[in-house]
Amino acid sequence: AQTVTQSQPEMSVQEAETVTLSCTYDTSESDYYLFWYKQPPSRQMILVIRQEAYKQQNATENRFSVNFQKAAKSFSLKISDSQLGDAAMYFCAYRKPLIQGAQKLVFGQGTRLTINP
Amino acid sequence: DTEVTQTPKHLVMGMTNKKSLKCEQHMGHRAMYWYKQKAKKPPELMFVYSYEKLSINESVPSRFSPECPNSSLLNLHLHALQPEDSALYLCASSQDGIRGGTSSYEQYFGPGTRLTVT
Numbered sequence: 001a002q003t004v005t006q007s008q009p010e011m012s013v014q015e016a017e018t019v020t021l022s023c024t025y026d027t028s029e030s031d032y033y034l035f036w037y038k039q040p041p042s043r044q045m046i047l048v049i050r051q052e053a054y055k056q057q058n059a060t061e062n063r064f065s066v067n068f069q070k071a072a073k074s075f076s077l078k079i080s081d082s083q084l085g086d087a088a089m090y091f092c093a094y095r096k097p098l099i100q101g102a103q104k105l106v107f108g109q110g111t112r113l114t115i116n117p
Numbered sequence: 118d119t120e121v122t123q124t125p126k127h128l129v130m131g132m133t134n135k136k137s138l139k140c141e142q143h144m145g146h147r148a149m150y151w152y153k154q155k156a157k158k159p160p161e162l163m164f165v166y167s168y169e170k171l172s173i174n175e176s177v178p179s180r181f182s183p184e185c186p187n188s189s190l191l192n193l194h195l196h197a198l199q200p201e202d203s204a205l206y207l208c209a210s211s212q213d214g215i216r217g218g219t220s221s222y223e224q225y226f227g228p229g230t231r232l233t234v235t
Contacts, residue, residue: 035223045160045207045226091159103148103211103222104173107159 002027004094006108013082014116020067021077021111023092029053032096034068034075035105040088048090051075079113087115120144121227123208129233132198138230140191140208149191150224151183152207160207166191198234205229 003026013019025034032053039045051059051068059066063080079086092108121142130136140149148167152160165173166185180202182194191208209224 037226044228047223047225050223089157103224104162104165105224110157110159112157 002029002032002094002096002106004092004106004108006090006092006111008111009109010112010114012114012116013079015082015084017082018078018080019082019113021079021090021092021113023075023077023108025073025075025092025094025106025108027073027094027096029096032094034066035093035095036064036066036075036077037091037093037107038086038088039091039110040085043088045091049077082115084115084117087113089113121208121210121225123206123227123230125230126228127231127233129235130195130198131235132200134198135194135196137195138193138206138208138232140193140210140227141189142210142225142227143189144210144225145188146210146212146225147188148211148222149185150209150211151191151193152209153202154205154207154229156205164193195232198232200234203232203234205231 005024034051036048037045038048049059049061049064058068065078067076089110089112091110093105095103095105124139150165151163154160162175163177164183169185180197184192207229208227211224212222
């Protein structure tokens, strides 16, 4: 069974600084998808960034980028120029591709990110 | 429109009550999900509907009864709940791979219903 591990329950960073959240996963599949979701306090969970395992290039979305190391099964999230609005719980998630049918996400335990002004 | 809506936002119910949670999406997604989330924990999958048919039931107690009346709506009927069922209940939707080909098909989450069982 696939597992996702986030080893940092809590992280903090100064506003405008850069922070990296760690995620490792375990799978025997060669093709899969990885996601980072953000859940601000009392607000909706939203997708931050996705990575297809067959793509060597690391995904980037504005200030958010990932460092995807397939051999090491590592998928870290880097947030540059941290803003107060980045404060949230961040979940790393894994999904294997499906030709048909609904998908099942495997979530890590989450990292609570605090931004210090 | 990438919105999933859920009603009510908050619900307090006694252990003998019957209530329902509602979820709606108009993105044309054919897969819809119910999750349960405890504080500071990741969401736990409860049910998945694909093309209005129940495709995954994660061994959820029968006091939770899902229903998918049509492709846009998802309900969760609650009956005889226990205090430990108090949690945030999240609905999500996604495209479904049944039309062929693989894709990231990310899930879009609703804001959740905060349920308190007294």
